[in-house]
Amino acid sequence: MAWFRIREYLLRVLFSPFLFLLSMGIVFSLLSWQFPFTRKTQLPLSLLATLLSSSIYSPAATSLFTYFLEKQLPESIDLCTNISPVLVLVGRGPIVAAATTETAALLLNQHQVQAIYISGDLPQTRDMLLQLGVPSGLVTLDSSATTTWENASYTSAWLSRHYPGAPVILITDPWQLARAARAFNYHGLSVYMKAAMPEMSEKSRNYFALRETLAYILYWFQART
Numbered sequence: 001m002a003w004f005r006i007r008e009y010l011l012r013v014l015f016s017p018f019l020f021l022l023s024m025g026i027v028f029s030l031l032s033w034q035f036p037f038t039r040k041t042q043l044p045l046s047l048l049a050t051l052l053s054s055s056i057y058s059p060a061a062t063s064l065f066t067y068f069l070e071k072q073l074p075e076s077i078d079l080c081t082n083i084s085p086v087l088v089l090v091g092r093g094p095i096v097a098a099a100t101t102e103t104a105a106l107l108l109n110q111h112q113v114q115a116i117y118i119s120g121d122l123p124q125t126r127d128m129l130l131q132l133g134v135p136s137g138l139v140t141l142d143s144s145a146t147t148t149w150e151n152a153s154y155t156s157a158w159l160s161r162h163y164p165g166a167p168v169i170l171i172t173d174p175w176q177l178a179r180a181a182r183a184f185n186y187h188g189l190s191v192y193m194k195a196a197m198p199e200m201s202e203k204s205r206n207y208f209a210l211r212e213t214l215a216y217i218l219y220w221f222q223a224r225t
Helices: 002-014 017-032 039-057 059-071 094-109 123-131 148-162 177-186 202-221
Strands: 086-090 115-119 139-142 168-172 191-195
Touching: 039 059, 059 177, 059 202, 086 094, 086 148, 094 123, 094 168, 115 123, 115 148, 123 139, 139 148, 148 177, 168 177, 177 191, 177 202
Parallel strands: 086 115, 086 168, 115 139, 168 191
Antiparallel strands: none
């Protein structure tokens, strides 16, 4: 739990440009004293480094992070199996849920899945599905998971009890998809990946892209990918 508190604090700093750039300016100023720069060059170099750091909030950076995450996608399974898949949604907030539930309802109405499992989200996501015409008996909501790793773990346990051997159609935003799919693979699930692009501002896109890039790198260091 201590790690989660530290992580959330660091993320708040990262996604508050003023605090982040101020922190970077202080860090670069302190580092510049460790190198043989004159006082006249220390301040310009610190300002330049801080300015370059601000580029992580640019549309170009968003595109770069998105491209990186797309390249990390694992191989998707072939859905031509004897067992109908179960569709899985993971908690990502109402904006993403609006896109993922629409895609999920469409697939269910096309008789491509036998059930929908919602992991780590609020009842509002289930309500969105019901409003789209999905029968309540085909939707299971489990709000226990608090991380993507727990999404995968709890989904695996639930499937083994209710739909053993069923493949998964995993629907989430395009930025989380690589990390989530690899976590599901790690827990022994066969995954077909489908991205749902939510309608959001450029600032929100940058937030998701940057956060997921950092999260994917963390998973890599933890050998979870």
